[in-house]
Amino acid sequence: MRKLLLIGVSGLLGNKIYQSNKDRYEIYGTYNFHKPKLINTLRLDVTERNDVSKLLNDIKPDLVIDAHALSNVDYCELHHEDAWKINVEGTKNVAEACKVNGCKYIFISTDYVYDGYKTTTYSEKDKPHPINYYGKTKFIAEKVIEALDMDYIIVRTAVLFGVSSSFGKLSFPSWVIQQLKLKNKIKVVIDQYSNPTLVDNLGEFLLYLYEKDRFGVFNISGKDNISRFEFSKMLAKEFNLDERLIEPITTAELNQPAKRPQKVSLNISKAEKASGVHALGLEEAIKIFKISYKSDYK
Numbered sequence: 001m002r003k004l005l006l007i008g009v010s011g012l013l014g015n016k017i018y019q020s021n022k023d024r025y026e027i028y029g030t031y032n033f034h035k036p037k038l039i040n041t042l043r044l045d046v047t048e049r050n051d052v053s054k055l056l057n058d059i060k061p062d063l064v065i066d067a068h069a070l071s072n073v074d075y076c077e078l079h080h081e082d083a084w085k086i087n088v089e090g091t092k093n094v095a096e097a098c099k100v101n102g103c104k105y106i107f108i109s110t111d112y113v114y115d116g117y118k119t120t121t122y123s124e125k126d127k128p129h130p131i132n133y134y135g136k137t138k139f140i141a142e143k144v145i146e147a148l149d150m151d152y153i154i155v156r157t158a159v160l161f162g163v164s165s166s167f168g169k170l171s172f173p174s175w176v177i178q179q180l181k182l183k184n185k186i187k188v189v190i191d192q193y194s195n196p197t198l199v200d201n202l203g204e205f206l207l208y209l210y211e212k213d214r215f216g217v218f219n220i221s222g223k224d225n226i227s228r229f230e231f232s233k234m235l236a237k238e239f240n241l242d243e244r245l246i247e248p249i250t251t252a253e254l255n256q257p258a259k260r261p262q263k264v265s266l267n268i269s270k271a272e273k274a275s276g277v278h279a280l281g282l283e284e285a286i287k288i289f290k291i292s293y294k295s296d297y298k
């Protein structure tokens, strides 16, 4: 069995990949602050260079999926030093250790490397131009990896959703459902468009790309481009909750510290062709999400 090391197994994506692939790979995972109840998990702070290289040297994985990040976009905007340390230097430490140990490396980047000014879809050939600090750190991390001359897969993805986070951090849809179940009114932004991505589907893409030896930069997301507001309404319908509790709010009214790209729609045809995996439409993704939501929150 091939060895897979998941950096950030306590996160939403890392945890899902662990759960879905534990019979196919010998899996090891790392967490920083939130120890998950999974076997073969170890604490690792990616900003500690020596610890990263020792861990890679001890485990000698065939593949590393690096799903760590300081992913709170507003926090990154207000704390540049922390964001740089974790998103740029931490990534450099992991990628360099992969190169030294000859293991393949998958890095999870973001659709926030694009500015959102384009009216058609973004392909990998479009030049990134991040408009917030989080996006900037992820793009610089991509550049650091590309300069290393190794086998890497860089994946630009969007609004992840799923229920697999082991420490109870709610993804956006889980939060919407929780609030609507409590009959709380919520305000959801109406003028930010992206392609929500079910973590189950993204995990499948990543491993098929690796297994087929397809390297490079890939845009990967769900098929449908939608506003957060419309996404919430779809969730309310599927879960039989009162959609009248969802109120629209504009980006200007929200006044968040970090700017958001207004509309990023990813062109995912390169990844679909290379992996043989198909991106899910949102309706289908929500149905799959509902099944795992029900078993996790019985």
Ligand SMILES: NC(=O)c1ccc[n+]([C@@H]2O[C@H](COP(=O)([O-])OP(=O)(O)OC[C@H]3O[C@@H](n4cnc5c(N)ncnc54)[C@H](OP(=O)(O)O)[C@@H]3O)[C@@H](O)[C@H]2O)c1
Binding pocket: 007, 008, 009, 010, 011, 012, 013, 014, 030, 031, 032, 033, 034, 035, 044, 045, 046, 047, 066, 067, 068, 069, 070, 071, 086, 090, 108, 109, 110, 111, 157, 158, 159, 160, 161, 165, 169
């Ligand atoms: N969520 C989205 O909508 C979205 C959209 C586009 C791209 N992405 C990217 O997709 C990836 C996965 O996102 P996610 O939502 O699954 O992330 P997440 O749930 O926020 O989890 C982040 C993970 O990173 C770990 N981590 C943070 N700082 C660390 C450090 N200094 N050393 C080691 N580990 C550290 C966390 O560990 P502890 O919790 O144990 O501290 C956690 O396991 C990230 O790279 C993110 O940038 C996410």
